[in-house]
Amino acid sequence: MLTKTVAPGLSDLPPVRSDSLLALIALANADSRPEKIDVGVGVYRDADGRTPVLRAVKEAERRLWEAQDSKGYLGGAGDKIFPELLKPIVLGPHAADERIAGLQTPGGCGALYLAFQLIRLADPSARVFMGVPTWPNHPPMARGAGLEIVEYDHLDRDTGGVRVDALLERLQDARPGDVVLLHGCCHNPTGADLSEQEWDEVARVIAERGLLPLIDIAYQGLGRGLEEDAYGVRVILDACDEALIAQSCDKNFGVYRDRVGCLFMKTRSKEATATAMAHLLQLAREAWSMPPDHGAAAVRMVLQDGALTGDWKAELEEMRQRIATVRERIASSDERLAFIADQYGMFSMLPLTREQVVGLREKHAIYMADSGRFNVVGIADEAIDRFCAAVIEALDGEVAHG
Ligand SMILES: Cc1ncc(COP(=O)(O)O)c(C=O)c1O
Numbered sequence: 001m002l003t004k005t006v007a008p009g010l011s012d013l014p015p016v017r018s019d020s021l022l023a024l025i026a027l028a029n030a031d032s033r034p035e036k037i038d039v040g041v042g043v044y045r046d047a048d049g050r051t052p053v054l055r056a057v058k059e060a061e062r063r064l065w066e067a068q069d070s071k072g073y074l075g076g077a078g079d080k081i082f083p084e085l086l087k088p089i090v091l092g093p094h095a096a097d098e099r100i101a102g103l104q105t106p107g108g109c110g111a112l113y114l115a116f117q118l119i120r121l122a123d124p125s126a127r128v129f130m131g132v133p134t135w136p137n138h139p140p141m142a143r144g145a146g147l148e149i150v151e152y153d154h155l156d157r158d159t160g161g162v163r164v165d166a167l168l169e170r171l172q173d174a175r176p177g178d179v180v181l182l183h184g185c186c187h188n189p190t191g192a193d194l195s196e197q198e199w200d201e202v203a204r205v206i207a208e209r210g211l212l213p214l215i216d217i218a219y220q221g222l223g224r225g226l227e228e229d230a231y232g233v234r235v236i237l238d239a240c241d242e243a244l245i246a247q248s249c250d251k252n253f254g255v256y257r258d259r260v261g262c263l264f265m266k267t268r269s270k271e272a273t274a275t276a277m278a279h280l281l282q283l284a285r286e287a288w289s290m291p292p293d294h295g296a297a298a299v300r301m302v303l304q305d306g307a308l309t310g311d312w313k314a315e316l317e318e319m320r321q322r323i324a325t326v327r328e329r330i331a332s333s334d335e336r337l338a339f340i341a342d343q344y345g346m347f348s349m350l351p352l353t354r355e356q357v358v359g360l361r362e363k364h365a366i367y368m369a370d371s372g373r374f375n376v377v378g379i380a381d382e383a384i385d386r387f388c389a390a391v392i393e394a395l396d397g398e399v400a401h402g
Pocket of ligand 1: 106210248249260
């Protein structure tokens with residue numbers, strides 16, 4: 001007879017502290033009311049409420065299917081042409097800077113993961129300054145790399161703008177080598193972006209104090225425009241000798257599940273960048289060995305073909321315009337929502353209590369995060385008026401959690 005020894009192990013793990021967004025998705029999926037509006041979801045939806053594959057991507061995938069004659073390994077760096085093609089889009093005039101190198105990663109998440117791990121390797125005592133609220137994955141990723149976080153208030157709740165005063169004040173506490181995590185554009189969850197003048201000021205302070213900027217740019221082209229949205233990245237690169245830029249193609253190419261991203265890194269010299277890149281490859285090797293190829297190959301094919309690139313830019317502009325139009329419609333429905341027109345990207349936060357959010361769910365089948373964060377383009381065109389009326393009812397205190 002086998003005698004088993006029972007040690008504390010896999011079977012004794014405590015429950016995960018539930019991710020409220022995942023719980024929300026489960027609740028929304030279980031609701032069969034036909035009028036349901038799901039603005040908790042984090043993907044772009046068109047006027048009919050669909051998340052289509054972009055034409056240019058579909059065409060690139062067709063060509064890829066025809067041309068690809070092997071699925072052999074590509075190596076740890078993945079597709080080496082892909083970051084080179086992204087450079088002019090993200091870095092603009094800095095694309096030719098030999099102190100900057102890019103590495104393909106599994107989505108923006110992969111790029112952030114590598115960035116935090118590289119920071120820990122370079123200086124484990126570096127602290128990460130981040131404005132809150134921020135994308136809920138930022139704090140656990142920074143902490144997961146063993147880094148300490150220093151918070152400041154990102155959002156001015158009276159104006160819907162950025163508390164740039166809070167950011168600059170907090171940076172007075174930063175030590176040389178500390179990290180400043182900034183959203184390149186389309187801040188998630190607030191939609192509150194730095195203005196160009198504010199970027200200039202923040203870049204100056206970061207350079208003067210010897211801080212390391214880490215820019216997370218996951219929505220380029222969905223805010224003010226493809227070039228305009230990269231303003232922050234470029235002034236930071238103008239001002240700073242070292243920088244990390246975690247980029248994602250998942251939203252602006254609509255390839256979410258294919259996991260397409262890139263980490264750009266700038267150091268003080270071409271040689272130091274080569275050494276840091278070898279570390280990045282080692283870190284990537286330990287985590288995922290090689291990035292997935294399909295989505296990055298499709299993006300590469302779009303960017304290698306002038307006609308496909310033009311079509312992609314046109315579709316991206318359509319998405320951007322829809323976001324701006326829906327923002328205008330919501331903002332004009334009530335003066336308490338006017339701030340939404342001055343914000344950018346897919347997300348904003350409604351000034352609702354948790355009870356009001358739950359009330360909207362129960363009474364109107366409207367699903368959003370408890371914080372009031374909602375996806376502006378989660379709503380099909382035909383449902384926008386209904387959405388606004390329900391939110392106004394809630395703001396008036398007439399939607400209670402029953
Ligand atoms: C601010 C921010 N950064 C990074 C990401 C990660 O994007 P990806 O899906 O490419 O990993 C997201 C995704 O929602 C995001 O909102």
